[in-house]
Amino acid sequence: MSVRQHYSHQDVLGIKVGRLDKGLNTQFIVYRMGDTIIDAGPSNQWRHVLKFLKQQPVSQLLLTHHHEDHSGNAYKIGKEFNLVPKAPALSQQKLAQGYPTPFIQKVVWGNLKPVQTQALASREYLSDGSEIIPVHTPGHAKDLTCFYLPKQGYFFSGDLFIANKLKMMRSDENLAELIASMQKVLALDFDVLFCPHAGIVKQGKTPLQQKLDYILNMCEQVQALTAKGWDTQAVSDKLLGPKDMMGKVTGGNFSKLNLINQCDLVTL
Numbered sequence: 001m002s003v004r005q006h007y008s009h010q011d012v013l014g015i016k017v018g019r020l021d022k023g024l025n026t027q028f029i030v031y032r033m034g035d036t037i038i039d040a041g042p043s044n045q046w047r048h049v050l051k052f053l054k055q056q057p058v059s060q061l062l063l064t065h066h067h068e069d070h071s072g073n074a075y076k077i078g079k080e081f082n083l084v085p086k087a088p089a090l091s092q093q094k095l096a097q098g099y100p101t102p103f104i105q106k107v108v109w110g111n112l113k114p115v116q117t118q119a120l121a122s123r124e125y126l127s128d129g130s131e132i133i134p135v136h137t138p139g140h141a142k143d144l145t146c147f148y149l150p151k152q153g154y155f156f157s158g159d160l161f162i163a164n165k166l167k168m169m170r171s172d173e174n175l176a177e178l179i180a181s182m183q184k185v186l187a188l189d190f191d192v193l194f195c196p197h198a199g200i201v202k203q204g205k206t207p208l209q210q211k212l213d214y215i216l217n218m219c220e221q222v223q224a225l226t227a228k229g230w231d232t233q234a235v236s237d238k239l240l241g242p243k244d245m246m247g248k249v250t251g252g253n254f255s256k257l258n259l260i261n262q263c264d265l266v267t268l
Contacts (some may be wrong), residue, residue, distance in 0.1 A: 029039050037058055065158060074115045122134070140160065164207040239260070
């Protein structure tokens, strides 16, 4: 069964889909507010996403970034509903040309079909005129852009949050930028956080602050151990446990060691 859960919070609906039922990061939630869709979902879940979208008219698709779980159905949504998806300017080239997808990500999410997009403006709007403010939050990806709705007190977090503890990182992530992005978002006035992996999080600033505190504490511990002469693997084993299967499966692209290396680079 690919449809894992349905979500509802006031004027926001969501559907969680996923080929695998193996945890937080193998499933994805597509959200909608009226005729506005936030992220397209993975391409291998298209028939379930389409059924959800057809329940109401769709006139706008906003993408947070280029990763295939967020953008995989953008081309099909554009074609089905006669619209041009909107994406961060930094995403547009990769979305238009496509990009190599690691094997494990193909298995979980499928591939991106290249799609032409329109660059996000400094302000976007719901059909009722409510503001949607794009907030650039690099770290997880250079183009990651979240959506802040001040009137409703909503924050659509893309992949900024995911969970309140960070255990692994991709090789192309930047922890210092992620920390700065989280600090920027925590200065905003919102209550409910909508995460495409963790779901709807009320009082969402609290777990986001917990994640930031966890990361900063991890950086302190890593830097204290490396100052004593510990090597990276020994630090990882002590703080995060033994070598992880994901690191092996991804050839080191997504691993505990990447997090430890990044922690050592952060200026505290």
